[in-house]
Amino acid sequence: MNFRAIATIYHAEMARTGRTLMQSVLAPVISTSLYFVVFGAAIGSRIEEIDGVGYGAFIVPGLVMMMILMQSVSNAAIGIYFPKFTGTVYEILSAPVSAFEIVIGYVGAAATKSLILGVLVLATAAFFVPLEVQHPFAMLAFLVLTSVTFSLFGFIIGIWADNFEQLNIVPMLIVTPLTFLGGSFYSISVLPPFWQTVTLFNPVVYLISGFRWSFYGVSDVDVGISLVAILGFFLACLAIAWWMFRTGYRLKN
Amino acid sequence: MSSIISISGLSKTYQGGFTALKSVDLEIGKGEIFALLGPNGAGKTTMIGIICGLVTPTTGTVTVDGHDILRDFRQTRSRIGLVPQEMSIDMFGSVKAAVSFSRGLFGKAPDPAYVEQVLKDLSLWDKKDSEIRALSGGMKRRVMIAKALAHEPDILFLDEPTAGVDVELRQSMWQVIGRLRERGVTIILTTHYIEEAEQMADRVGVINKGEIVVVEETGALMHKMGQKRLTLQLAEPLTALPEALKADGLELAADGCALHFDYDTQAERTGITTLLARLNEAGLSVRDLETSQSSLEEIFVGLVGGKA
Numbered sequence: 029m030n031f032r033a034i035a036t037i038y039h040a041e042m043a044r045t046g047r048t049l050m051q052s053v054l055a056p057v058i059s060t061s062l063y064f065v066v067f068g069a070a071i072g073s074r075i076e077e078i079d080g081v082g083y084g085a086f087i088v089p090g091l092v093m094m095m096i097l098m099q100s101v102s103n104a105a106i107g108i109y110f111p112k113f114t115g116t117v118y119e120i121l122s123a124p125v126s127a128f129e130i131v132i133g134y135v136g137a138a139a140t141k142s143l144i145l146g147v148l149v150l151a152t153a154a155f156f157v158p159l160e161v162q163h164p165f166a167m168l169a170f171l172v173l174t175s176v177t178f179s180l181f182g183f184i185i186g187i188w189a190d191n192f193e194q195l196n197i198v199p200m201l202i203v204t205p206l207t208f209l210g211g212s213f214y215s216i217s218v219l220p221p222f223w224q225t226v227t228l229f230n231p232v233v234y235l236i237s238g239f240r241w242s243f244y245g246v247s248d249v250d251v252g253i254s255l256v257a258i259l260g261f262f263l264a265c266l267a268i269a270w271w272m273f274r275t276g277y278r279l280k281n
Numbered sequence: 282m283s284s285i286i287s288i289s290g291l292s293k294t295y296q297g298g299f300t301a302l303k304s305v306d307l308e309i310g311k312g313e314i315f316a317l318l319g320p321n322g323a324g325k326t327t328m329i330g331i332i333c334g335l336v337t338p339t340t341g342t343v344t345v346d347g348h349d350i351l352r353d354f355r356q357t358r359s360r361i362g363l364v365p366q367e368m369s370i371d372m373f374g375s376v377k378a379a380v381s382f383s384r385g386l387f388g389k390a391p392d393p394a395y396v397e398q399v400l401k402d403l404s405l406w407d408k409k410d411s412e413i414r415a416l417s418g419g420m421k422r423r424v425m426i427a428k429a430l431a432h433e434p435d436i437l438f439l440d441e442p443t444a445g446v447d448v449e450l451r452q453s454m455w456q457v458i459g460r461l462r463e464r465g466v467t468i469i470l471t472t473h474y475i476e477e478a479e480q481m482a483d484r485v486g487v488i489n490k491g492e493i494v495v496v497e498e499t500g501a502l503m504h505k506m507g508q509k510r511l512t513l514q515l516a517e518p519l520t521a522l523p524e525a526l527k528a529d530g531l532e533l534a535a536d537g538c539a540l541h542f543d544y545d546t547q548a549e550r551t552g553i554t555t556l557l558a559r560l561n562e563a564g565l566s567v568r569d570l571e572t573s574q575s576s577l578e579e580i581f582v583g584l585v586g587g588k589a
């Protein structure tokens with residue numbers, strides 16, 4: 029293993045985040061916090077409790093997940109797309125590093141950033157709504173697993189994308205709708221039975237449900253199933269990334 | 282001379298079906314400066330890309346210092362530094378950070394003294410803390426060279442190092458290359474210009490349409506390529522070439538207004554002096570004169586044609 033190369037990529041990516049602190053840290057924290065203010069504190073007081081949890085508190089895990097998903101995907105996608113776009117990727121490809129090492133460097137940095145954001149948003153949320161965390165370790169595990177998995181997913185999008193439009197299309201057209209419909213704002217038990225079944229095909233449901241369980245001990249689907257679902261998605265992404273590097277897909281001619 | 286890069290049967294067909302390299306065999310000697318000379322689209326960048334890991338070969342093998350470029354890519358790539366043809370450099374961050382990044386990426390422990398030396402060699406030391414986007418184009422190119430040298434490679438690829446570079450920078454680049462050669466670094470550079478190959482290289486490989494046409498010691502090749510044409514514009518048109526002037530390589534232009542004289546720059550005697558003396562004797566006055574070298578393309582045609 030070329031650990032030094034991994035560390036070098038990781039640090040360069042973190043430095044990139046550091047250079048754009050406003051856009052990459054402050055913006056997502058503020059925009060997510062606006063949801064707490066509007067839906068939690070303002071409108072939330074007029075909405076009845078769900079599963080015994082006040083509405084303001086109920087939506088926090090879903091919102092954190094939504095933010096982490098979006099940030100992981102877009103940050104990791106840009107991280108590898110940009111060098112590809114500007115041509116500087118030649119240096120990575122000509123270096124004595126394996127595909128695996130490149131993935132660890134880029135995805136590790138994107139996931140770290142998502143984790144930091146997640147913690148910041150949770151801390152901000154605690155100002156606006158009463159939060160309790162029943163299973164802190166499970167919460168952390170979901171946070172880490174989601175950050176890593178969706179950073180990996182974003183990395184794949186970044187390699188696949190040929191232009192900026194494609195780069196944005198997956199986060200906008202797939203990730204956002206799936207998170208909105210994934211039970212961020214409601215328990216899927218309020219849906220008619222048919223739509224409940226349809227919803228179970230949405231992978232984000234499992235993430236949000238599991239994450240919310242780690243806070244309040246209530247969930248739409250079994251926590252074990254949630255874990256298996258996200259692990260499965262992680263392995264699928266890993267396999268795709270491995271295949272991409274092995275074949276040089278959209279990276280080498 | 283033991284060879285450091287061995288290329289055998291290397292070919293590349295791109296996805297669209299275009300064959301950019303056709304079964305190339307080539308040996309690069311340890312410590313030499315090798316110039317790869319060829320017109321646009323000849324396959325120079327493709328060949329370099331394969332050796333450095335940017336392009337996957339279709340058939341054939343390449344070994345670097347005895348290691349296969351695909352199987353032992355860590356071994357081969359850690360020995361190679363690449364300065365690509367296109368300007369591709371991250372515009373953000375400082376010069377020093379960019380060079381340190383390259384060193385780390387190649388798995389080398391930080392060595393500020395070495396990095397300092399590289400930057401000084403390339404006259405970049407006083408710009409070490411500048412943002413790269415604030416540098417001039419020539420300086421950015423030098424930063425790319427510094428990045429390629431950051432991990433102390435044994436082999437340096439320079440893909441058209443002098444494209445878009447002014448005379449001064451070109452000179453300092455030659456100096457850097459000269460110093461690297463003294464240290465035993467093998468250098469492979471590509472160029473469109475014969476003079477450039479002549480000035481620097483120990484050996485020259487001419488590539489055309491994906492095939493190596495000739496590989497030769499620079500001196501020997503220059504001899505082959507040394508044909509030049511002297512054109513003399515006459516003050517008064519001639520109807521025929523006077524007897525007294527008749528000589529090898531001299532002919533009258535169709536309109537009678539000019540004389541063309543083909544000569545060999547590498548020959549002991551070019552015959553120019555004699556020609557001018559005879560013109561004088563014959564009482565012909567010359568209005569203007571120019572010399573021209575056969576273009577690279579013409580030379581390729583000549584070389585390829587000569588072989589067929």
Ligand SMILES: Nc1ncnc2c1ncn2[C@@H]1O[C@H](COP(=O)(O)OP(=O)(O)OP(=O)(O)O)[C@@H](O)[C@H]1O
Nearest residue numbers: 281295297299301320321322323324325326327328
């Ligand atoms: N990615 C690609 N896909 C398809 N064809 C390509 C690709 N890259 C290069 N080619 C073709 O392969 C041929 C060789 O290209 P290459 O870049 O190796 O030439 P070169 O000798 O470096 O030329 P130049 O002097 O212009 O840099 C060209 O005809 C080019 O169009």
Ligand SMILES: [Mg+2]
Nearest residue numbers: 325326366440
């Ligand atoms: Mg080229």
